[in-house]
Amino acid sequence: MDRYFTPKSLSPEELSEMLKRTLFALTIAMVLLSTNSLAEPFTLSHAPHPAIKSIYIPILKEVYSELQMAVEFQEMSTHRGLVEANARHVDGDVARFSEALQDYPNLMAVPTALDRAEIILLCVREVECSDNALRDPKNRILIPTETAVVRRFIATYPANFMPVSHSLIKSQEMLSIGRFKYALYVSSELHPHQAKTEEYNLNWAVLESFPIYHVLHKDHKALADAVAPVLSRVLERYRREQQLRQ
Numbered sequence: 001m002d003r004y005f006t007p008k009s010l011s012p013e014e015l016s017e018m019l020k021r022t023l024f025a026l027t028i029a030m031v032l033l034s035t036n037s038l039a040e041p042f043t044l045s046h047a048p049h050p051a052i053k054s055i056y057i058p059i060l061k062e063v064y065s066e067l068q069m070a071v072e073f074q075e076m077s078t079h080r081g082l083v084e085a086n087a088r089h090v091d092g093d094v095a096r097f098s099e100a101l102q103d104y105p106n107l108m109a110v111p112t113a114l115d116r117a118e119i120i121l122l123c124v125r126e127v128e129c130s131d132n133a134l135r136d137p138k139n140r141i142l143i144p145t146e147t148a149v150v151r152r153f154i155a156t157y158p159a160n161f162m163p164v165s166h167s168l169i170k171s172q173e174m175l176s177i178g179r180f181k182y183a184l185y186v187s188s189e190l191h192p193h194q195a196k197t198e199e200y201n202l203n204w205a206v207l208e209s210f211p212i213y214h215v216l217h218k219d220h221k222a223l224a225d226a227v228a229p230v231l232s233r234v235l236e237r238y239r240r241e242q243q244l245r246q
Contacts (some may be wrong), residue, residue: 043072045081046094051191056095056114059238060214063230067223078147082107085217092216100148101215108221109213112228112235117188119149119208122171122195124181129203133182134159142171142183149210153184168193176200188212190238 044060046052057073064071074090084090086104093107095114101107123129133139134157142164143150154161164171164183171183172195184207187193197204214231216224 041072042069043074043090044092044094045074045076045084045090047078047081048075051115051188052094055190056214059114059231059234060094062234063227066230066234067226078145085215088217088219091220092214094214095212096215097147097149097210098213099152099210102148106218107215108218108224109215110224110227110231112214112231113211114214114231114235115188115190115212117186117210117212118206119153120185120187120195121205121207122175122183122185122197123203123205124175124178125201125203127181129205131157131205131207134207139182140180142174142180144185147186149186149208150184168195172196172200172202175202 042064046057061071073094076084081090081093082096082100082104085093086106088106096109097117098109101109121129121131121133123133127133134141134153137158137160139159141159141161143153143161145163150161159182162180164174168185171180171185174180175183185193185195195202195204214227216227
């Protein structure tokens with residue numbers, strides 16, 4: 001009997017897959033070693049938005065579970081969450097527009113986009129429905145609770161922007177009774193808001209489209225690199241499940 005065992009030769013594809021799995025396992029090990037040296041528990045802030053609670057947090061729980069990490073989530077105001085994450089009082093934030101990070105140099109976006117959002121303009125039927133409405137200082141335009149994107153609209157266009165709650169229904173009602181002619185709202189791929197344009201006799205136009213990212217402190221660069229491919233897989237599964245439910 002042979003004293004030594006000669007392993008079966010592997011195909012190039014099998015070797016490539018084995019190498020990928022080995023590198024992924026090493027990456028997770030390095031991430032766990034680095035995060036275990038930090039203050040416990042690993043904590044992410046999040047804004048009080050329904051999409052964050054019902055969609056983004058469950059997705060990230062699954063991602064970090066695959067990385068064998070326990071995560072705590074703390075609800076904070078939109079501004080405070082970024083301040084706390086930038087100071088590393090928390091380790092990151094669940095979901096932000098990338099331009100919201102411009103004033104927070106210690107934060108980075110995980111490379112894989114978590115979602116994709118659209119800024120949509122609602123208009124009564126008798127007016128032109130385009131970004132030209134934002135260029136007239138006489139126009140009063142309802143806007144959702146301020147975010148970095150909304151603040152940019154306010155700084156860029158001379159229209160008279162008037163904050164209202166996140167409720168799309170409230171904006172539609174105010175337009176339908178003639179109190180306003182225009183309203184902005186935010187929709188996204190994973191959390192779509194379908195305006196009832198026929199019911200309320202309204203027109204609409206997409207003004208901008210941009211990604212939403214999961215955010216981490218820059219000290220967690222290695223973790224962000226590990227999160228990105230796992231997040232991509234989890235999002236793919238989530239979208240397939242959503243399609244099956246339709």
